[in-house]
Amino acid sequence: MVSPLISGAGRGEGSNVTSSPKPQYSHIPIGMETPDSLEPPTLPERSLLSADELKAGWRLACQAKVISDATVVVPERAIKAAIVPLSEIQPRPFVNKIHLCMPMPSIDDAISDLSRLRRALVGVAPNIKIDLSVLQTVPSLLAAASYDVTATIAGDRLIGLEPGNTVGESYGIAVDLGTTSVVVALVDLATGRVLGIESRLNGQANFGADVVSRITYSMSRSDGLLTLQKAAVDTINSAVATLAGKFSVSPHQIYEAVIVGNSCMSHLLLGVSPQSLAQAPYQPAISEHFICWAKDIGLDIHPGGPVYTLPNIAGFVGSDTVAVILATSMHRSSEIRLAIDLGTNGEIVLGNKDRLIACSTAAGPAFEGARISHGMRATDGAIERVWIDGDEIKLQVIGNRPAIGLCGSGLLDAVAQMRHAGLLNETGRLASRETLRDTSKSNLLDRIVAMDGTYGFILAREGSRQITLTQRDVRELQLAKGAIRAGISILLKEFGIGENDIDEILLAGAFGSFINPASARSIGLVPPLPIQRITAVGNAAGQGAIMALLSTELRSEADEIARVVQYVELSAHPDFMEQFIDDLQLSEWCSNASI
């Protein structure tokens, strides 16, 4: 019971996103059975929770301070429903290693080396196929190892031989290839354990910030497609090299990669032109799952290891969304859930085991800290939490270091808190010094500075360096938030239900930090459901990729998911534009906080 509280409160520790797997739950609301054993709700709690919620004893794990023995209740939903725990997955990877102790050849038993291998494998992998490059290594390797070897098998294919028994050394990577962020998990295929996670800025960002500009680049020059493919692969390779070094794993013993991403990323990764995605009728070149081999795309794992890309749903709803559904079990649940995958494209899925519909919106990279003045990825030095308490600003910085910039979750908090503090009006305009002078918050006045003909707000001062949120930054977030909220509205209409029919909202994203559900609700990114029905699930797409890496059965489920999810094309929807303009406002949800 206490662990979620600790994992929420302890977010500052071990929060280097480049090291170990993230805690599954964070910033979750907790119910207090003994309200008096806590200090009274803080201003952030008062600004983010409703009066009813506070009255019912809901507090925020990241805020509530214990002063005597306390009993807390963690909502069952937050534990059970959010994401399928990896510990529940029986590892049945596509790649398997088998130790073979074969009799040495003799005059009476002089069958070919390959026949000897097949004979030894007949019970486990009959009719095995072998690539020429592997065959070429067979005779010398068998001789040197005295026919005591470990065979690595991918499906019906022998991809490698190693001397001795190396069955325990079997690794894979699961990759969430985002337009802006790339997250790579190193997984032990023998135990099913995630050893570590590395994230990187997608090297393709140098050639365009979004999907459309990448497609344009790929078409603009003869080596454009190859350049973008290489940039993506190099990004993954960089993360793999770091992980391999950190966990003393030979890249040659990383035998498989499962990769998810939007359709454009899948095309670029495979070196397949995404041109058709940019023009009607927007058919992709490929939407089904695909297997190629690491050497085909230059991925620095075992060269003959399979690279498995999960299927896409439609032109702009990619395999990352399939992975989100897989990870959140939406396709098996009776409850109606709304999953939002926040990235450069925001993918939204609504439904349950009976029906799932999805759409994609161009949210821009604001949630990933990109195109924000002092934006950064959620690594050491990033402000990931912001509270404005009276005229004091409190920050939580990843790695407990001096702040360098602001990541997506910090941006969301900052805007939510500034709105509650009256620093932003409902259209998102920053207060001028004149406006603020009349309020009790006049001591925040010093932080307002004129910038670019309008204003900026100084969130932090580190020495001579200031971390400022500009009017333009707020606008970026508003555009992203508006697009996503409009997408949610269209999906609800298409599904034929209202906001209150949603049993749970899941906030996912590969940006490396957990969005505060209360802040998301506060700025109107999500519908105003009771707080215990809004859960931040972290990088669900990455989690789904890990699950598919671990289990071939789950891959079949992913194929089925891609087949059944119904795609809603927002740009073609008559209501979208009006909804979007409505949803740009920051007026949605007013808390009971006394501002």
Add this chain to the structure above:
Amino acid sequence: MVSPLISGAGRGEGSNVTSSPKPQYSHIPIGMETPDSLEPPTLPERSLLSADELKAGWRLACQAKVISDATVVVPERAIKAAIVPLSEIQPRPFVNKIHLCMPMPSIDDAISDLSRLRRALVGVAPNIKIDLSVLQTVPSLLAAASYDVTATIAGDRLIGLEPGNTVGESYGIAVDLGTTSVVVALVDLATGRVLGIESRLNGQANFGADVVSRITYSMSRSDGLLTLQKAAVDTINSAVATLAGKFSVSPHQIYEAVIVGNSCMSHLLLGVSPQSLAQAPYQPAISEHFICWAKDIGLDIHPGGPVYTLPNIAGFVGSDTVAVILATSMHRSSEIRLAIDLGTNGEIVLGNKDRLIACSTAAGPAFEGARISHGMRATDGAIERVWIDGDEIKLQVIGNRPAIGLCGSGLLDAVAQMRHAGLLNETGRLASRETLRDTSKSNLLDRIVAMDGTYGFILAREGSRQITLTQRDVRELQLAKGAIRAGISILLKEFGIGENDIDEILLAGAFGSFINPASARSIGLVPPLPIQRITAVGNAAGQGAIMALLSTELRSEADEIARVVQYVELSAHPDFMEQFIDDLQLSEWCSNASI
């Protein structure tokens, strides 16, 4: 009835081995029902046929001259039993082309290009696999061709797409990769017709004349294996380029290669070390059939086209012997046949549908014209027939040109005729001028010249150039002949039958010219069976490769052949050495010719 006679007699025409498919039958014996309509038997006929045979009306198609209306009988065996005619094979190649006229993508039907392809192929090739390199070409190709394309499918794999309907343009190559000679046939997979045949000296010959020296070379330096692989592939590529040019076929439309050869050649072609073939227990790295892709070995056909190597029987009985059995249908016949594949290694197979046994002997490249003073391959300018009539020497030269040298069949004829003319004694020693002065053949005396401390015999004078057969050349042939004949003896013993139990002897070889069966019998290369039971079948291994190229069913038969044939290791056989020494003699068969 007359065609075999013509094809035999007309051997001089169209005999450029680098152009068109060989006539199937040549130099066959024919039975005369009207003896008086022919000129009397020539001396070659008298020297090569027995008295009984002549009395029964047997004549040689290459010798008998018609003087009035004649009725000839071609032995049924020569037509039916020798080699399976390609016209009897229903082409069912591994590679198939299918014309697809797909609807263009639209908003209502915007499935991926790959899904569209699969949908179009679902009836003919469900669950088709596709390589990344092909996938990468799909979108632009489909768009450019307005979705009217021809798919090329190898088994369950889409290997290429072409705009429009190109179903009729589908080619393959069948390769007999010999230690000395490489023969490549270009085959139209749509019609099953052989368009042309090219032969080349194996470029590996620069690195060693025989299998053992090639293995040594492959081990002697780090790039040895790669060098030999490249030499073999370059040799095939050279032949392919010539054939493609001559028959206006795009190398990209040559979709498959079926390759046969001895075990060492198979290993070297695939870049797999043949080292284990050279040391006990002599197990090969690979003996079963194998499929790789043209680009894997640098073969200049369609890069994604399969390269299929037929299975080997044992260490030194290769897939070329499997192909000989396939081509001659030994494995289906009730009659007991002895097939001899004359090459640098002589492979011998004995048996019928109930049992087949095989061995291999190191015959050396004499039958291919190599290591003979004036030896050459059977191309234009090669003496392919020799008759000594009285003191006159008659030659038949390929291409009806001035003679440049002597090919294998000419060498065999020359030795047989010289033996009958008393120019060689039974130990194979060339007559000295002194010996000959006493005989009626003293006018051949001018042709005997002293060479290297012994003698040589001038077969032809072309201007200032002399074509000489030396004592050493005779010894080379004796060694080859002795090895093969000893192998035959051991196989007969192992099988438990005598020479007369053989229903038919088949003489095969890739040397490009048809061995004269009567000469082969005369020098004791084969047991002295009645002449109508000895048939020269040409390049049966190459023919078997063509059959396997045309029919996947025959490939399964080839697998079964390789499985059932029993291998006899001659070097381990206690009787081999003694038999070999016996069989070196040229004393075996004495004809009725009056010399």
